[in-house]
Amino acid sequence: MEVFSIQVFFLFFLLSLYIYLQFLNAPKKTKNYGFKTYPLLGALPEFLMNRHQFLEWTTKVLANCPTNTAVFHRPGGVHGVITANPLNVEHMLKSNFENYPKGIRFISLLEDFLGNGIFNSDNELWKIQRKTASYEFNTKSLRNFVMENVTVEIRTRLLPILSKASETKRFLDLQDILERFAFDNVCKLAFNVDPGCLGGDGTAGAGFMRAFEDAATLSSGRFMYAFPLLWKVKKFLQVGTEQRLRESIVTVHEFADKIIRSRLEGKDSDDQDLLSRFIGNEHNSPEFLRDIIISFILAGRDTTSSALTWFFWILSSRPDVKEKILSEIETIRVQNGKRIGDPFSLEELRDMQYLHAAISETMRLYPPVPIDTKACLNDDVLPDGTVIKKDWFISYHTYAMGRMENIWGKDCCEYKPERWIENGMYRSENPFRFPVFHAGPRMCLGKDMAYIQMKSIAAAVIEKFEMEVVNKDTCPAHVLSLTLRMKGGLPVGVKEKVLARNRKMS
Numbered sequence: 001m002e003v004f005s006i007q008v009f010f011l012f013f014l015l016s017l018y019i020y021l022q023f024l025n026a027p028k029k030t031k032n033y034g035f036k037t038y039p040l041l042g043a044l045p046e047f048l049m050n051r052h053q054f055l056e057w058t059t060k061v062l063a064n065c066p067t068n069t070a071v072f073h074r075p076g077g078v079h080g081v082i083t084a085n086p087l088n089v090e091h092m093l094k095s096n097f098e099n100y101p102k103g104i105r106f107i108s109l110l111e112d113f114l115g116n117g118i119f120n121s122d123n124e125l126w127k128i129q130r131k132t133a134s135y136e137f138n139t140k141s142l143r144n145f146v147m148e149n150v151t152v153e154i155r156t157r158l159l160p161i162l163s164k165a166s167e168t169k170r171f172l173d174l175q176d177i178l179e180r181f182a183f184d185n186v187c188k189l190a191f192n193v194d195p196g197c198l199g200g201d202g203t204a205g206a207g208f209m210r211a212f213e214d215a216a217t218l219s220s221g222r223f224m225y226a227f228p229l230l231w232k233v234k235k236f237l238q239v240g241t242e243q244r245l246r247e248s249i250v251t252v253h254e255f256a257d258k259i260i261r262s263r264l265e266g267k268d269s270d271d272q273d274l275l276s277r278f279i280g281n282e283h284n285s286p287e288f289l290r291d292i293i294i295s296f297i298l299a300g301r302d303t304t305s306s307a308l309t310w311f312f313w314i315l316s317s318r319p320d321v322k323e324k325i326l327s328e329i330e331t332i333r334v335q336n337g338k339r340i341g342d343p344f345s346l347e348e349l350r351d352m353q354y355l356h357a358a359i360s361e362t363m364r365l366y367p368p369v370p371i372d373t374k375a376c377l378n379d380d381v382l383p384d385g386t387v388i389k390k391d392w393f394i395s396y397h398t399y400a401m402g403r404m405e406n407i408w409g410k411d412c413c414e415y416k417p418e419r420w421i422e423n424g425m426y427r428s429e430n431p432f433r434f435p436v437f438h439a440g441p442r443m444c445l446g447k448d449m450a451y452i453q454m455k456s457i458a459a460a461v462i463e464k465f466e467m468e469v470v471n472k473d474t475c476p477a478h479v480l481s482l483t484l485r486m487k488g489g490l491p492v493g494v495k496e497k498v499l500a501r502n503r504k505m506s
């Protein structure tokens with residue numbers, strides 16, 4: 001009883017002291033920006049209240065901060081900085097790169113699924129993969145391989161599915177179609193396997209895709225726990241989501257291991273995919289090869305489909321932009337003596353400057369990776385004067401950055417592809433102001449490939465079909481996960497055009 005009383009007294013004393021320091025002794029606050037902070041709970045109540053509109057809410061908070069940067073804390077010693085300031089972004093992603101790794105927390109959450117693959121490693125393990133991959137991603141042979149795969153998938157699967165939907169007047173979920181496309185494509189790139197998720201019979205691949213999706217969603221779900229101990233206990237007991245996660249990981253690993261084993265045994269040795277290029281290094285164990293491949297599939301899986309889904313939604317209410325894209329494609333096609341439906345070459349895709357701008361403008365407002373987080377290794381001061389301490393988190397908020405007046409001007413919330421065009425040519429933006437593909441040493445390796453895929457699909461679809469988006473005037477809700485996916489997909493009606501434009505050929 002006595003011990004209890006001392007404890008209660010001590011707790012009461014600490015609480016009083018805290019409140020005294022917080023309210024009575026603190027200087028009168030004049031600021032009314034940043035996150036609202038509550039005694040003991042920090043910003044937690046606000047985070048919980050706004051969790052359903054997290055991106056929009058944090059964008060407003062950052063827009064009201066003098067340097068577009070806010071600091072927060074939550075119970076359990078969690079401290080973090082969120083920034084939409086290009087100088088801070090450059091500092092964390094490039095100038096002081098070594099101080100802002102992914103960090104142990106991020107890596108341990110995804111480790112069961114991704115192991116030490118490029119997406120989930122720091123330091124030496126990351127460096128060796130990055131070196132091989134950077135070299136390979138720049139080879140002409142890999143670009144041609146990607147080009148060929150994209151062209152075949154469009155011609156033999158995507159266009160026939162859309163034609164069929166037009167014939168039968170059936171509504172489609174465009175997001176689902178684009179995700180299947182991207183999955184088939186990235187599997188070909190990673191280990192030259194066609195899972196046939198879009199239009200193929202998909203028997204072997206569909207299970208792999210489903211398991212991959214579950215593993216990605218359930219692994220990223222671990223980030224959402226207010227108390228991380230909870231998922232660890234579930235993992236230990238093998239119950240609920242952690243049990244499902246383990247099952248899906250087993251399926252993914254078995255599928256990948258089988259392919260890697262057969263390749264190591266020397267079968268199918270003339271493949272041009274990424275796996276063959278990493279097998280070249282005999283120090284890479286079969287498990288490490290698997291980690292590498294899975295990371296690439298994850299990186300290339302949902303991103304292009306997310307960008308294109310938002311792009312087609314925007315186009316549905318912007319006939320002016322669609323007309324300009326059509327006119328550009330038509331000019332290039334006619335110049336090169338092609339018919340509608342003929343695939344475009346790499347050079348022809350490069351000439352589509354306005355289409356490039358329209359897709360980039362989509363990603364400015366709807367970035368496929370809306371927010372990205374790093375850990376802080378040592379105390380530091382950011383260029384805008386914000387103090388950050390060891391073990392804090394720091395996130396750069398790409399979604400908010402696309403909507404900052406300081407970066408894009410008064411019309412920042414308008415969709416205007418023209419802002420990317422200078423003298424008729426696409427003008428690329430400083431990557432620290434537009435970090436959609438990350439920036440600095442860890443910049444996305446698949447950027448060029450992504451544009452090839454997105455432009456090929458957009459050009460092929462826009463010339464041949466009219467898309468009618470259901471509820472086109474309402475901005476679709478999104479799911480908050482690693483990528484910006486639409487909640488409930490994007491239902492569209494498809495109408496194949498009467499191809500009068502082909503007459504322009506002659």
Ligand code: HEM
Nearest residue numbers: 118299300303304307368369436437438442444445446450
């Ligand atoms: C519109 C499409 C894409 C966008 C917006 C995008 C964006 C990003 C972003 C933001 C990162 C940094 C993630 C982080 O470190 O936390 C990243 C990394 C990466 N991306 Fe992409 N990506 C796209 C498509 C692709 C494609 C098609 C591939 C090809 C497989 C790819 C391969 C990678 C790889 C390997 C990394 C890791 C780089 C490293 O850590 O060194 N990406 N991407």
